[in-house]
Each structure stands twice: as C-alpha cells, then as structure tokens.
Amino acid sequence: MHRWSELFIPTLREAPADAEVASHKFLVRSGYIRQLSAGVYSYLFLGQRSLNKIMGIVRQEMDKIGQEFFLPALHPRELWEESGRWSVMGDNMFRLKDRKGTDMCLGMTHEEVMTSIARKELRSYKQLPQIWYQIQTKFRDEARPKAGLLRVRQFTMKDAYSFDIDAAGLDVSYLKHYDAYCRIFDRCGLKYVVVEAHSGAMGGSQSHEFMVRTPAGEDQIVGCESCSYAANLEKATSKLAPVEDLAAAGDGRPLEVHTPNMKTIEDVSKFLGTSPKNNIKTLAYMADETDPENGKAKLRAVVALLRGDHQLHETKLSSALAGRQTRPMQEEEIKRFFGSPAGYLGATGIEWAKDLGDRERPVLLVDKALEGRANLVGGANKEGYHLKNLTPGRDFQPTIYADLRTVTAGEDCSNCGGRLRIDTAVEVGHIFKLGYKYSESMGARVLDRNGKEVAPIMGSYGIGIERILTAAIEQSNDENGFWLPPQIAPFEILVTPTNMKDDILSSTALDIVRRLEAAGFEVLLDDRDERPGVKFKDADLVGIPFRVTVGKKVTEGTVEVVRRSTREIQDASIAAITEYFEKLLRPSR
C-alpha cells in the first residue's frame, strides 16, 4: 500500500522563480522532478512512476514490431568519425577523454552503434528486415536548455532503427513505426498531429513528426483548417494567389532608376509606385563548403532571391543547398561580393554556378514564387540605384529554383485551397527514412537474392519519453495543478480521508484502498495528519486523475469521487467502489 505519509512527495506551495512554462512549474511543485544543473534533472518518486508507465506503453507497442536492445551511452570517437558525425555534431556533443587520453563521447543517438552491430552480424537478405530499438539516456549539450523538461541536455529516448534490403522494405518498416507511434500516443492520451517534416541533411527521403500543439512548444506547424494537410513550418508549402506582372518599361531591357536612400523594399516600391509583390528581395549568405575529404574549411557565397513580401526560411535555404550550413553575409563580405552596400543588391552581372556540383562559382537560389515572373524591380548592385524590367532566366541565370519562403497563417492550402493556420507545438516523436547514409559510410553489407553485395537501407525512429509527460501536462492544467490520463499518471486514484484521527474515516479509507488495490488499481492513500484543505490542494496539484474523498458521508455508506479534469463530483457507494472504478477505468473488460 502506498501511504503518502511514508513517501517522499515534496510538494511546493510556490513555483520556483526560474520556472516559466506550466509543465516546468508543476513538475517541480508537484515533487515530480528537481533540477541538478542547467538542463539536467532528477526524477523523484511520482515523476519516475509516471515515466515508467509511459515507457511501459512504449515498450509494449514496440515489442509488437521490433526487438529491444540496450546499447552503451559511452562511445569511442572512431565510430562517430566513420559516419562523419564527430565533426558534424560540433559543440552539441558531449566529449570526454578516458585515462589513456582516448577521445570518447556521450551518445546523442545510436545510428553508429546500431550500424556497427549490423555490419558485423548481418550477412544475408534472409536476415532482413530487422527492427531494433532501445530506451536509453541521450546526451546533447544544448546551447540553451530551457522550459523544464522540454529542452534538456540529458533525456530518455526510445530510439529504433530498421534495416531492410530495399526501399519497398523500408516503406513497410516505416509504416509499422507510423502505426505503432499512433498507438503509443493514443494510449498515452495525447492529442497530437502528424506533420510532414524535412528530413534534414542526412539524405533522408521521407519524414514525419508527431507534434502536440502547445504554446510552450518550440516548433511551428502548419495545418489546414479544411483538409488533413499538416507540415512543419520548415517544410510547409502553400498556394499563392497569382500576381500580375508590371508592364515592361521602355525597351523591356533592365532599366536603371535612381533610388536615393531607398534601402528597403517598402521604400523602393512606394517610391516607384509598385507593390512589394513585384520586387525581388535579395539575401546574401555564406555557405559552409568544407571538404568532407580533407576537412578544409571553405565558404561560398549563396544568394537567395524571394518575392519582396516574402520571408526566407533558413532551414529551407539549407535544405536547398543539400544540407550545407549557412550564415548571413557580413557587411564587408557583401560589399566585396556585390560591389554595393546592402539595400541595392541584385543578381545581375554575376556569373552563377550552373548547378550545385559546380563548386567554384557562387550559388543563386531563386524562390519558386519568382519562377515565370517578369519585369520585376530589384537592386542594381550600385548604391542608390535599382533596376526595372528584371526577368529571371533572362537577366540572370538561377543555379536552381527552390522553395525558400516561409508560409504564413491565412494562406491557401496547396492541397484543397482551405485556410492554413500556424501553431506552436512540441515534437514528441520523429520517424524518418535514413536511406544508405550509415550503412554505406560504415560498411554494412549483405548479399541480396542474386548474391550481390548491397548496403541495407535504414530508417530511424525516436520518441522523447519525458516530452510525452511534459506535453500531457501542457495540455491539461489549470491554476491549481495538472491532471494526467490514468494510463500515464503515477497513480490512478488518490484516496483522501478528510481526518485521519477519525477512526471511522481512516479505517474506511484503508478498506477502500485495500479493495481497489486487490482489484488491480494503482492507488495512493493520503494518510497524512493534515487538514483537509492542505490535502485537497495537494490532490489538485499532483496529476492523479481521480480522487476519492472519504468524509462525512461514510455514515451514509458513500464517498465522493472527484474527477480532476472537470472537477465533477459524484457520490459512490463504498460497498461498490471497485465496480464504480471498473466501469470508469476498465470499461473494455
């Protein structure tokens, strides 16, 4: 029997001063967690119980499609050099040396370790497909940990990896995970959306994120109000209303106009009496062209062109560059490259790379919204001057056209024309098709049906365990505390006798707890010698979805059952209390 008086449940009347978001405040106030250092937390009794239940659900569903492993968190440097991520991960990876001075790191994910097992052991297509997963501590030296358990440096992740002989097999493994994830989040009682996500620099082809909408989130997701379209902002597209091009001025060739001190699109279009939609926004970046072979650091100029009223999305920019890192050009670099200060930049008069493989010349990325447009206004690369009549493909040759712009709320869905909305959300799960990146670079090979050596195709799938708890709290809280779905709450029922010194109340409460426990419920008895008000306040705080108040009504043979989420109170017969909760919590049986 779990007696509150004997347990360590350090509830706080006030939230710690440094807590901002609801889940952070309540996790600390309810005695679920305590902070050790920035982004590093201890999980106490209630918190660990809840996380254990979440992991139990994850394990059950994952066991249906895969096999549980447990891999080391401590990895040798060589392994990460094989995949190239020792350098790619940069400061986000915790690194250390052992006593011999050998470089080691703490795992951020386990593609390398899993692949190292696969390459040693997998020999034949007959052994495929394989799905291996684990629930493990992950370490990421986040530049800025924040918001309690939302963004931390040490956390628990369920990560899974699939190995298939071909893309069709990967499709199957991917779908299995998609379905398993839906079951997991459903069973955890989360309201979530699945969005298309960009698959990142790792050469992935398809990717979905499982998101929980909450203002505390750090990701932005786009959703259609009319159809099922949903995507991460860094991937989302929309349908744009057509724009009328300006009539050609003069002979139709680029025409220089004097625009003194007109440095912004707004100024220029006002000055010329045009709309920003007929302007070209020119943004200058430097991309990392470090040679992966010899590690020689190199930068290359990248210029992005967008419609004047559009915003660049830097992740899209990076994706368009096959994952290269970018940063805005500095003032000096701009002057050197364009021969003009910012405000008058344009794409004319520069010889651009023909494709991304052409590593010598600068890259010109043009947003798709400018494809087919004509007679636009843009900078002349000359202080105080802009050009009219600019037509992409004629006056400058784009390296590629790409989707670079940020979708904004209220635009039309490219699927159905419905209205798009944007919400912030927390990512609780992410699945994606890795392709051959790890199997190829790390030398995993199996023989296919024809006896030919091929690299297996991989997928990788993650779930943030603590984020499920955090998201659940963000979804269900009020000024007094929070409530968790029974499936992931540390206890399903809290039994609160209003006065422990009253023998009838305390013995009735004990009896109720015994019977509920015998019936398989997870029950916490608040047997503390506290005033009722104190117990009720704590009961509201700690996330347990149901409370049984054992009070005056015992003389009538009843107790009160309080549903935390709605505050709804029902009298229930003491004699039939187990049946009452059977109906409520185990309706399928």
Added chain:
RNA sequence: CGGGGAGUGGCUCAGCCUGGUAGAGCACCUGGUUCGGGACCAGGGGGUCGGAGGUUCAAAUCCUCUCUCCCCGACCA
C-alpha cells in the same frame, strides 16, 4: 556565442542606491487548541548573503575578477 536579468535559511523575497556586522512570509521542530479547500496561539532550530581578491576602522551593501542559474536571440540528427 550575442543581449538582458538574478544569486541573501528548504521555498518566495526584502535589505544593497546612502557601508555599522542579517530580516519577513511560507516550510521545519516542541506543546496546546483545531479539522471539507494551503488554521491559530506559545516557544524553538536553521543563513560561509554564490566564490575569490580588493577598498575601508568596518562590506550582503562599494570596486575587480570569477562561477552558476534564468529569459530573449543565434543554434537544434
């Protein structure tokens, strides 16, 4: 990494400007009265004022350095 803020008892915070040797509420311990929404009375314990150095007769308070934490931004397979 850039910008901002904060470190004083377990928690929330005052005191700092204007230097004189630390205080409130909550929590905790003892006794009593209470007992359906964070009780009351009486008594009590607990603080290297984040750390180091400096100025001064005297430093929580002024100066320098440093560590830690929080917020905004950058970053985020």
